[in-house]
Amino acid sequence: MAVPIIEQIIPASNANRPGGNYTKSYITIHETGNRAAGAGAKNHANWLSGGANGEIGYHYTVDDHEIYHHIPDKEKAWHAGDGGSGTGNLRSIGIELCVNADGDFEQTKKNAAWLVAKLMKDNSISIENVVQHNHWSGKNCPQTIRETGAWEAFLALCRDELDGSNTAPSGDTYTVQAGDCLSAIGEKLGIDWRDIAAVNGITEPYTIYAGQILQLSGGQTNPVPKPEPQPAGSTYTVVSGDSLSKIGAKLGIDWQEIAALNRICDPYIIYAGQVLTLPGDTPREIQVGDRVRITCDTYSTGQRIPSWVKDATHVVSQIGDGKLLLGADGGICSWVPAAGVLLA
Numbered sequence: 001m002a003v004p005i006i007e008q009i010i011p012a013s014n015a016n017r018p019g020g021n022y023t024k025s026y027i028t029i030h031e032t033g034n035r036a037a038g039a040g041a042k043n044h045a046n047w048l049s050g051g052a053n054g055e056i057g058y059h060y061t062v063d064d065h066e067i068y069h070h071i072p073d074k075e076k077a078w079h080a081g082d083g084g085s086g087t088g089n090l091r092s093i094g095i096e097l098c099v100n101a102d103g104d105f106e107q108t109k110k111n112a113a114w115l116v117a118k119l120m121k122d123n124s125i126s127i128e129n130v131v132q133h134n135h136w137s138g139k140n141c142p143q144t145i146r147e148t149g150a151w152e153a154f155l156a157l158c159r160d161e162l163d164g165s166n167t168a169p170s171g172d173t174y175t176v177q178a179g180d181c182l183s184a185i186g187e188k189l190g191i192d193w194r195d196i197a198a199v200n201g202i203t204e205p206y207t208i209y210a211g212q213i214l215q216l217s218g219g220q221t222n223p224v225p226k227p228e229p230q231p232a233g234s235t236y237t238v239v240s241g242d243s244l245s246k247i248g249a250k251l252g253i254d255w256q257e258i259a260a261l262n263r264i265c266d267p268y269i270i271y272a273g274q275v276l277t278l279p280g281d282t283p284r285e286i287q288v289g290d291r292v293r294i295t296c297d298t299y300s301t302g303q304r305i306p307s308w309v310k311d312a313t314h315v316v317s318q319i320g321d322g323k324l325l326l327g328a329d330g331g332i333c334s335w336v337p338a339a340g341v342l343l344a
């Protein structure tokens, strides 16, 4: 569940905004220790913006209904108590949980877990590096969580938030639209399509589906949903050794038209068993059992076809070399040139 984050960044001139630019690899959990009614995130934001207590500062305050952001994540802050070059101060994002008497601390923990999960993803921080203030300086903080034995439960909340967010990814993801293919997506987003394929575990033949969610950078990948069944009718099933240009030549269709219709882009990869939709008025290949009508005037033997036979429809009972054996409903069978037959 998303919690509102209100940006109230401490003025850069304040002593509690020491600045700098540090890759963050830890998240440090604190409690404010302020049990007074009304001592929520907003009051702490105002206190920090107003200079607070000299140099003391940290990145976020969380209460039971909102979150205030005080210091940009990359900057250092004096919250961990491990000194001017301490990893806690320089490399961890400090989060304070409010313990005000009129707040719901269980909800505050849930909101903090949501923020932790978000920051873990934003900064590629693992759950092992979500630590207590106590980890850096030995201080009894976060006090309530420590004294109620609730730390492991808090980490479990963080994991839950992380799992939940993975099933509905946002941010660095792309949802495949109808008509997309990897190379077009790559071009659209300015990313090498091979990187997208690699991150999402997509290998040859690089099949993607509308609605599929692609990760655009490292992280969780998504299971590939089953393809929609192809519509029956004008289709061609790719056989081993086929290429689009070969198929086009075989069927007398511009292969680029087939590519466009099937959303196949450069590098034009197809695979055996793939069912291609053919341009609208292209008849599909005739199969045994199909009902057909005759458009030519002579049988394969050269004998003239009577008009009553041409007026009827027939069932294909066998397929020969360039000819079809058609069974009349009365049971009489004749070979007819394949080129002289259309699906009824």
Ligand SMILES: [Zn+2]
Residues within 6 Å of the ligand: 029, 030, 031, 133, 139, 141, 142
């Ligand atoms: Zn603390």
